[in-house]
Amino acid sequence: MPSESIMRFVEALRRDGDLASIDAEVDPHLEVAAIIRRVYEQRAKAPLFNNVKGARNGLYRILGAPGGLSSDPKFPYRRLARQLALPGDATLGDVIDKMLSAKKSQPLPPVHVATGPCKENIILGNDVDLTKLPNPLLNRADGGDYIQTLGINIVQHPTQDWTNWSIARAMVTDKNKMVGLIMKPQHIARLFDAWKKSGSGRDIPYAIALGAPPIATMAASMPLPAGVSEAEYVGALCGSPLELVKCETNDMYVPANSEIVLEGTISISETAKEGPFGEMHGYSFLDENSQQPIYNVTAITHRNDAILPVCVPGRSSLGPDETHTMIGTLASAEMRQLLQDAGLPVTQVFTPYETQVIWAAVQVDRKRLAEMGTNAQELCNKIGSLVFRHKAGMQVHRLLVVGDDIDPFDFNDVTWAYATRCRPYLDEFHFEDVPAYPLVPYMSHGTGTKLTGGKVVANCLLPAEYKGQQEWVTCDFENGYPEEIKKKVLSRWADFGL
Numbered sequence: 482m483p484s485e486s487i488m489r490f491v492e493a494l495r496r497d498g499d500l501a502s503i504d505a506e507v508d509p510h511l512e513v514a515a516i517i518r519r520v521y522e523q524r525a526k527a528p529l530f531n532n533v534k535g536a537r538n539g540l541y542r543i544l545g546a547p548g549g550l551s552s553d554p555k556f557p558y559r560r561l562a563r564q565l566a567l568p569g570d571a572t573l574g575d576v577i578d579k580m581l582s583a584k585k586s587q588p589l590p591p592v593h594v595a596t597g598p599c600k601e602n603i604i605l606g607n608d609v610d611l612t613k614l615p616n617p618l619l620n621r622a623d624g625g626d627y628i629q630t631l632g633i634n635i636v637q638h639p640t641q642d643w644t645n646w647s648i649a650r651a652m653v654t655d656k657n658k659m660v661g662l663i664m665k666p667q668h669i670a671r672l673f674d675a676w677k678k679s680g681s682g683r684d685i686p687y688a689i690a691l692g693a694p695p696i697a698t699m700a701a702s703m704p705l706p707a708g709v710s711e712a713e714y715v716g717a718l719c720g721s722p723l724e725l726v727k728c729e730t731n732d733m734y735v736p737a738n739s740e741i742v743l744e745g746t747i748s749i750s751e752t753a754k755e756g757p758f759g760e761m762h763g764y765s766f767l768d769e770n771s772q773q774p775i776y777n778v779t780a781i782t783h784r785n786d787a788i789l790p791v792c793v794p795g796r797s798s799l800g801p802d803e804t805h806t807m808i809g810t811l812a813s814a815e816m817r818q819l820l821q822d823a824g825l826p827v828t829q830v831f832t833p834y835e836t837q838v839i840w841a842a843v844q845v846d847r848k849r850l851a852e853m854g855t856n857a858q859e860l861c862n863k864i865g866s867l868v869f870r871h872k873a874g875m876q877v878h879r880l881l882v883v884g885d886d887i888d889p890f891d892f893n894d895v896t897w898a899y900a901t902r903c904r905p906y907l908d909e910f911h912f913e914d915v916p917a918y919p920l921v922p923y924m925s926h927g928t929g930t931k932l933t934g935g936k937v938v939a940n941c942l943l944p945a946e947y948k949g950q951q952e953w954v955t956c957d958f959e960n961g962y963p964e965e966i967k968k969k970v971l972s973r974w975a976d977f978g979l
C-alpha cells in the first residue's frame with residue numbers, strides 16, 4: 482500500500498535514514514525555507530521541523546522537500562518511490578508507469594467515513610485565526626506567507642459529477658482569508674468559471690487538505706483529463722477506495738488522515754493582490770503580482786501535532802524540488818499517454834530538471850518510426866500539434882524528438898543528440914499559435930506575446946534514422962568497442978591503478 486498518510490511516509494523516510502528530525506527552534510520567517518532550499522541543492526535529508534517558532538496547540542510542525550531527491554545518491558528517487566509504495570531503487574520511468582497504471586482501470590470512488598485523524602482538533606468561526614499560525618515566508622521576495630504549497634485544493638463542478646483535486650498556491654492575508662493563484666487552463670480555473678457562469682451568485686465551497694496521503698497529492702499534481710475526479714483515479718491506482726470525511730462547514734470531502742484541513746469558500750467576486758512568489762523556474766519577479774480570488778476560511782481541522790509539508794520552488798539544476806519532480810514527471814506521464822494514444826511510436830517522455838522542466842525529451846522507437854515512412858517535418862508537426870494544444874503540454878515550450886539510443890532521463894544523452902543532430906532552422910518546427918505557459922520568464926518578461934506561442938519542436942534524428950538506419954558508430958566506451966575488448970579492459974582496470 483502506498484504511504485497512506487504523511488506519518489507513514491515520515492516513518493519510511495526515517496527507516497531509510499533520509500529524515501533529519503530537528504527539535505531545535507527554527508524561525509518560519511525565511512530560516513525554515515532557506516534550510517529546505519539548501520536541502521534540495523545539497524541533496525540532504527528531508528527536514529522535519531518539530532519546533533517551529535510560533536507553533537502552538539499542535540499547529541504546526543513542518544516537513545520540507547518530501548519530493549526532493551533522496552540523500553542517498555544510489556537511490557535518487559526513493560522519496561517519490563516511498564510515496565507510491567514502489568521499491569526504493571525505482572527509476573523515474575517506474576514512477577511514470579505507476580502513475581499511468583490505472584488509465585485503463587475503472588475509477589474506484591472514495592468511501593465516506595464518519596471521522597479520522599484530521600478531526601482530532603476542530604477550530605470554527607471566530608476561533609479561526611490564520612495569522613496566529615507559524616506560516617512560512619519562503620523567499621525574501623515573496624508577497625506573503627505561503628501556507629499552501631503542497632496541499633490539495635478540492636473544488637467541485639457546480640452541476641457535473643466532478644470533484645477536482647489539484648495543487649494551487651495560496652498565501653495568508655488575514656485571520657480568515659487567503660489569496661491564491663487560479664490560472665487558466667488549470668481545472669481549478671475551469672471550475673471557477675463554471676461557478677461564475679452557473680449564475681447562482683454563490684461563492685465556491687472548497688477545502689485544502691494539507692499533508693494529505695502522498696499518492697493523493699501526486700494525483701493532484703498530475704494533469705489527469707478534465708472530468709476525472711482525482712480521488713477515483715487514486716482509488717483505482719491503489720486498488721482500494723480512499724477514505725474521506727466530510728468538512729465541518731461545507732459539503733466537501735477530504736482524506737480522513739490529512740494533517741491539516743482548511744475549509745471555506747472561494748469568492749467569485751472579491752480578489753486581492755497575490756504574489757510575488759518564488760516560482761518553479763527559479764525566479765521571483767518583483768513586479769509579479771496579480772489580483773487573484775480570495776479564499777475565505779471558515780474552519781481549520783487538524784491532527785494532534787500536525788505536520789505541514791512545504792515546497793520551496795527554485796532552480797532545479799542545482800537540485801529539483803516538487804515543482805519539477807512532481808509537475809514535470811507527471812506532465813511527462815500524460816504527454817506520453819497522449820502521444821501513444823495517437824498511435825505514435827513514442828516510448829518515453831521526460832522533462833529534464835536541467836531545463837526547469839520547460840523542455841521535454843520525446844523518445845521514439847526508431848524501428849517503428851522507419852515503418853511509418855515519415856520525415857522530420859511530418860513527425861514533429863504532428864507531435865507539436867498534439868502536445869502543444871493539450872493541457873498536459875501547457876508547461877513545456879521545447880520538445881526534443883530523440884531516438885531510442887538516447888535515454889530521456891540522462892541529460893548528457895539528450896544534449897548530445899540535440900547538439901549534434903538538430904540543425905538550427907531546418908530541424909526546428911515553431912508553434913506561435915498555441916497556448917503559452919505564462920510563468921516562463923521569456924514569456925512573462927520577454928519581448929513577444931505573453932499568452933501564446935514561443936514553442937518549438939526540435940528534430941534530433943538524422944534523416945537516415947527515419948529509414949531505420951544508424952549510419953554511425955557512437956564513440957564512447959559503451960558502443961565503440963567489441964564486448965571482449967570491454968571485458969578485458971574492465972578486468973585489468975584495477976591492476977593498472979587507473
Ligand SMILES: Cc1cc2c3c(c1C)C(C)(C)C[C@H]1C[C@@H](C)[C@]4(C(=O)NC(=O)N=C4N2C[C@H](O)[C@H](O)[C@H](O)COP(=O)(O)O)N31
Pocket residue numbers: 629630631645646647648649650651662663664666667668669701702703704705761792794803804807808
Ligand atoms: C506539485 C506542485 C504543483 C503546482 C504548484 C506547486 C507544486 C508544489 C507550488 C504551489 C509549490 C507552486 C505552484 C506552481 C504553479 C504551477 C502551481 C500553482 O500555484 N498554480 C497552478 O495552477 N498549478 C500549480 N501546480 C501544478 C498543478 O498542480 C498541476 O498542473 C496539476 O496538474 C493541476 O491539476 P489539474 O490538472 O486538475 O488542474 N503550484
Ligand SMILES: [K+]
Pocket residue numbers: 646647648700701702703704705711
Ligand atoms: K490534478
Ligand SMILES: [Mn+2]
Pocket residue numbers: 645646647668704705706707708709711
Ligand atoms: Mn484535474
